[in-house]
Amino acid sequence: MDVSGGHLLGDSVITTKIDAVINWGREASLWPFVFGTACCAIEFMATAASRYDISRFGAEVLRFSPRHADLLVVAGTVSYKQAPILKQIYDQMPEPKWVIAVGACASSGGFYDNYTTLQGIDEIVPVDIYVAGCPPRPEAILDAIIGIQKQLKKEPTLQLRSNLEFKGKLDG
């Protein structure tokens, strides 16, 4: 039996908006690049493991090459020494791309208000969603992924994203 419903539709045509179709696909196939540096990365591992199961949201294809990824998950403290590397990875990712700052350190430097810690990754790269917590629970990380899905649904696919105007501290 054909369960796809194709026998009902036959050769009929569905009209929709191109944004709706493309974003429908994007929403369920986010490929994260995990820039995991510290404690938050351990909680991201838990998010990916079977209990919390990130694949329920279509984001389980973790890529370790920025060229393959469209979602940058910065999980952990980013020091000044690390900052140029983060920027390089962000620059290597093709558009469209989204960024999640996981946890207090990535969002604002957290309680490391000192000589070595970048006071939030938004000094270097544009951030779409900030996740509170030190570290956030896996549910909070999943919530951020759902947040990205909601956000990208509203974005026009044929226009350049506004983050291209972003000027970070390391942009020349």
Next chain:
Amino acid sequence: MDRAESMDRLLERFKKSFLSQMIGGTPLLMAHPDELREMIVYLKEKMGYPLLLDITAIDNLLSAHPPASRFEIVYLFRESEFGYVIGVKCPVSDAQEGVESIIDLYGAADWLEREVWDQYGIAFRGHPMLKRILNHEEFVGHPLRKDYEITKGQYCTKTQDLQDEMKPLLEARGLDEERDHLMILNLGPSHPASHGTIRTLVALDGEKIVAGAGEIGYLHRGFEKSCENHTYNQIIPYTDRLNYCSALMNNIAFAKTVEEMIGIELPERGVYIRVLLAELSRVIDHLVCLAAGLLDMGGQTNYWYLFNPRNDAYDFLSKLTGARLTNSYMRIGGMAYDLYEGWESDLDAVLGKVDKGVAESLQMIEHNRIFQDRLLGVSPVSAQKAIDFGFTGPNLRASGVPYDMRFAAPYYHYDTFDFDMVVGSVGDTYDRLMVRFEEILQSLKIIRQVIKRMPDGAVCVADHAVTLPPKSSVYTSIEGMMNQFKLIYEGVKVPKGEYYGAFEAANGELGFYIVSDGSGTPYKVKVRAPSFVHMAAYPKIIEGYQVGDAILTLGSLNIIAGEMDR
């Protein structure tokens, strides 16, 4: 010859130096600069102190009674039976001039001296590669000097190519990149198998690694500088984030060190709760190490089998402390609150699941040909080498050295529990992983004994100069309110002096060297981090093996960046 007698001989020989004491009686040799190096040679060769624990410095700029020289350098050694520690302290009159390097005596000194140079600007004469290690190359100044402002950050714009380290390594081996068709491969700091933020540069001949150089500091978060600006109890959350795979253990180690400085002892129930949580943390830490290490090998099923019981342990911890990973449950003089009702059955269920997960994982790998072929004989570290590198914990025991602080210098009634020390034979990657498997089982054994023996009573010391009084007395009595006020604003007062406290953490000897000026904020804190010295040895032990082996070796050393870079 007993310890006192050999100390007398040492003092007879080094006439310009004298013997002092840390809090609690640990001997501290006040070396005269002229005699420093010779004294260290004597300690190593004549008195049997083969393990260099740590090198650090003290900046006396803000000291109430500053000595003649602004900087002092401190060495900590452990003797060959591992039970005793000795400190050597020496004034440094000119930081640029510095002191003589001891890199030829102790392998571990290499990176430790670089760190002192980076953080304090004290030079080491004769060190072949004295350059920054934790801070980036564009950094100006030395952050742990008292006149460096804590919030003064400095942007870094580019990364190093590490050729300054690779070139001499190749030259020393008679190799040339062009002539011998070597390939230089960069691994990390953002690499799937780099476990966080570790960077290694290797020179390859075919698939074989002929030379390696490591770079760390990408997760340097200024722990030690932050400590100098917070009261003792405020430091507890920072300790969580040293080895974040076993956060509670760092809490306990720090609280225990400070309590020993003050000279207070916890009530029995408090002690047993600490043993219980320390061992549970050890289990969690080893589970993460094994799960990630086996995942690197392609054994992904193990990852699910080992990570799920860890999640159950986190459920228990979040029910107890309110947080999964970074618990901040300990306080100086006790802990935030007592165990909840019904903890035994919850914990028992967790232990059963860990048992099952470990058994299932072992069933898959123990007699698995692929597992053995990939691990047996890979990157072995001999006992002598391991001690020279400064290894401690499972990595040292894997090499066949029976050093476990729970046996060598038992604390918290460890001498009364029935459990075995797990020792490997050749110190290869296989041993390092299997020691951890067995240690999980031994820790479960201890936890089960603790559950049976858990006494009733208080968990905190009753001294309200140390622990917070109950809220009822804060709101109703002037004395209670004053206690609360003083503890929160000024912190727990710790007697003036210095102290080195050590703890058998999941990765090895986790030590805190604390200098107190008598106030509620430490004058200086230095962490003796096991991962730091393990990482220093890593580029050396992967030489001669393949890239794929090196990835597994890194996993088996269980290097945790938070603890390594602090």
